[in-house]
Amino acid sequence: MRLKTKILHSGAEKDPYTGASSIPIYQTSTFAQEDPIYFGKYEYARGSNPTRDALEEVVANLEGGEKGSAFSSGMAAISSVFMIFKPGDHIVVGEDVYGGTYRVLTTIFKQWQLKSTFVDATDIDAVKAAIRPETRAIYVETPSNPILKITDLKSISELAKEKGVITITDNTFMTPYLQRPIELGFDIVIHSATKFLGGHSDLIAGLTVAANKELGNKIGFIQKAFGAILGPQDSWLVLRGIKTLSARMELQQKSAEIIANWLTKLNGIKKVYYPTLPNHLGREVHLRQAAGGGAVVSFELENLDVTLKFLKSVKLMLLAVSLGGVESILSYPATMSHAAMPEKERNKIGVKDTLIRLSVGLEDTEDLKEDIYQALKTALT
Numbered sequence: 395m396r397l398k399t400k401i402l403h404s405g406a407e408k409d410p411y412t413g414a415s416s417i418p419i420y421q422t423s424t425f426a427q428e429d430p431i432y433f434g435k436y437e438y439a440r441g442s443n444p445t446r447d448a449l450e451e452v453v454a455n456l457e458g459g460e461k462g463s464a465f466s467s468g469m470a471a472i473s474s475v476f477m478i479f480k481p482g483d484h485i486v487v488g489e490d491v492y493g494g495t496y497r498v499l500t501t502i503f504k505q506w507q508l509k510s511t512f513v514d515a516t517d518i519d520a521v522k523a524a525i526r527p528e529t530r531a532i533y534v535e536t537p538s539n540p541i542l543k544i545t546d547l548k549s550i551s552e553l554a555k556e557k558g559v560i561t562i563t564d565n566t567f568m569t570p571y572l573q574r575p576i577e578l579g580f581d582i583v584i585h586s587a588t589k590f591l592g593g594h595s596d597l598i599a600g601l602t603v604a605a606n607k608e609l610g611n612k613i614g615f616i617q618k619a620f621g622a623i624l625g626p627q628d629s630w631l632v633l634r635g636i637k638t639l640s641a642r643m644e645l646q647q648k649s650a651e652i653i654a655n656w657l658t659k660l661n662g663i664k665k666v667y668y669p670t671l672p673n674h675l676g677r678e679v680h681l682r683q684a685a686g687g688g689a690v691v692s693f694e695l696e697n698l699d700v701t702l703k704f705l706k707s708v709k710l711m712l713l714a715v716s717l718g719g720v721e722s723i724l725s726y727p728a729t730m731s732h733a734a735m736p737e738k739e740r741n742k743i744g745v746k747d748t749l750i751r752l753s754v755g756l757e758d759t760e761d762l763k764e765d766i767y768q769a770l771k772t773a774l775t
Contacts, residue, residue, distance in 0.1 A: 397456075397571065398640045404455040406448035406633075417448040419630045441618050445626040449601075449633050453591075456570040456636075457583050459603035461610025463617045464629055468566065468586025469494050470622035471600025473502075475562060475582055477620065478612045479530055481507035486524045488515030488534040490543055490743040492564065493727075495533075497734035515545040516676060518553060525557050533562045537680065540692045540727045540751040541744045542567075542667045544676025547683050551579025560609070566590070566718070571643050573684040576605045582613070589718025590689070593635040593642055597628045642720065642756065646689035649762065650754040654691045656763060662700065662774050664748070667692040690717060692727075692751045695773070701726075701748045703773035710757065710765040717753030722762055725751045 395403065409417050420443055425436040436442055450462035465471040472495055479485070487499065489512040499510045513520045515534040525532075532554050536545035547563065554561045560581040565573060569590045575583050585591055587599035604610035617623060624632075654668035669680045670687035680687070695701045705713055711722040715730045725731060732745045740746070754762065 400456065401571070401640050402637060404452045406451040406455075409444075411444075417445055417630065417633060419626045420444045421626055439626075440621050440623055443623075443626050443629070445633075446624055446629040449624070449629045452633060452636060453570070453585070453587075453601045454603050456574075457565075457603040458570075458574050458576045459583065459605050459610070460607045461604050461614065463602045463604075463610070463613050464587075464624035464632075465600035465602070465617065466622045466624055467598045468584070468588055468600040469498065471584050471586070471602050472564070473498055474613060474616045474620060474622060475584060475602055476503055476508060477616045478609070479508055482509070482528060483530040484509040484511065484526050484528045486510075486521055486529060486532045486559075487512050488536075488538060488543075488545060489513055490515075490538040490541060490745070491533070491535050492539045493732035493734045495564070496732075496739075514543075515550070516543050518546065518549050521550065522553055522557075525553075525559065529557070529559050531560045531562055533564075535564045535567075536573075536683075537567050537669050537688065537690070539564075539567065540667075540690075540725070540731060540749065542669055542674070542690065542692060544669060544674075544680045546676075546679045547575050547578040547580060554581075555579065567688050567690055568684055569639060569643060571639050572647070572686055572688060576603065578683055581605045581609055586718075587632045587635075588716060590643065591636055591639065591718075592632050593638065593718060593720060594631075595716065595719035595721065595723075597631045599624050599628050599632050601632075643689065645756055646754050647686045649757075649759040650689045650691050650752075651687055652759050653752070653754060653762060653766070654687070657691065657693050657766070660767075660770065662696055662770050664694040664696055666694075689754045690751060691754060692749060694746060694748045695750065695770075696748070698747045700773045701750065704769050705750065707769035707772040708765055709768070710761060711752070711755075717751070719753070720756045722755035722757055723753040725753070727751055 454462035511524045534545045562582040566586045583603045585601040657666045
């Protein structure tokens with residue numbers, strides 16, 4: 395079955411109890427039992443819920459994994475994956491991960507004595523050198539947030555198998571429509587479903603997919619024991635969002651590529667980051683493992699004053715935290731996605747005070763270009 399069809403027919407597209415074409419929202423906390431010893435399939439909604447089960451089945455099928463788990467946020471998903479490790483374990487982490495991931499590793503999990511080393515994940519030798527006897531996992535993003543650095547997933551997975559460690563990646567930017575890391579040998583895939591999978595800026599959700607049942611069951615145990623589950627209403631909204639994933643990603647990606655190339659020609663734009671640009675580092679690797687550049691474009695302006703004026707001058711695009719909605723969203727990583735990262739560390743990985751991240755929505759491309767142009771003209775005067 396081809397991917398566009400699979401998105402709509404992934405095994406959980408109708409209610410098995412009624413035949414309804416949309417999985418109902420099972421808004422309940424508990425389920426009546428026929429017997430006090432032998433329970434039915436559902437007993438208490440923290441453990442499982444038919445709406446959440448459907449979403450978990452869909453995302454597992456799309457990613458090509460064995461078991462999906464749905465959480466109350468992307469950070470709940472990420473943190474729950476880290477909780478499968480124990481104090482004293484060590485993780486090698488891409489240095490330019492999302493600021494929330496950096497924060498939780500350097501504060502809560504550091505107190506818990508889960509060790510982490512941040513390296514340039516695009517340098518396989520640096521990743522290899524960071525592996526210790528107590529290393530249990532390698533965690534990467536590709537493209538990374540927000541400067542879209544490209545990590546060779548196949549090379550990382552091969553290294554991990556050689557060293558006997560597991561591999562984890564955040565696939566939020568690409569979604570399973572554009573990139574499927576499990577097919578490249580990865581063990582765990584994470585999504586902030588708040589973004590492209592939900593797609594409408596109206597929910598907070600996180601998803602994980604494990605390549606095998608053993609890892610999936612470990613994450614599932616954390617999900618049930620820790621309880622950071624996704625409720626049925628938001629599970630249903632993500633299911634509905636996924637139905638239009640291919641159509642949205644095709645249009646948003648096409649528009650993003652046009653805008654990225656156009657930005658490279660504008661006076662006042664210092665640098666543009668987009669995976670399919672001819673001069674983007676790792677472009678060839680990215681095109682081997684992904685079906686396009688995605689819908690996120692980042693760019694640098696001349697100085698801080700121009701950057702702030704530009705952000706205050708946009709009229710059509712939202713200036714907001716988050717990405718992946720049907721509307722275009724401009725974010726300022728220094729105070730938004732990477733606010734938790736110390737300035738020195740931000741600058742080291744290229745997240746400068748002059749960097750802007752644009753999540754391209756479904757507006758007409760020419761209208762978005764006009765908004766960018768007028769904001770830039772205002773900022774430069």
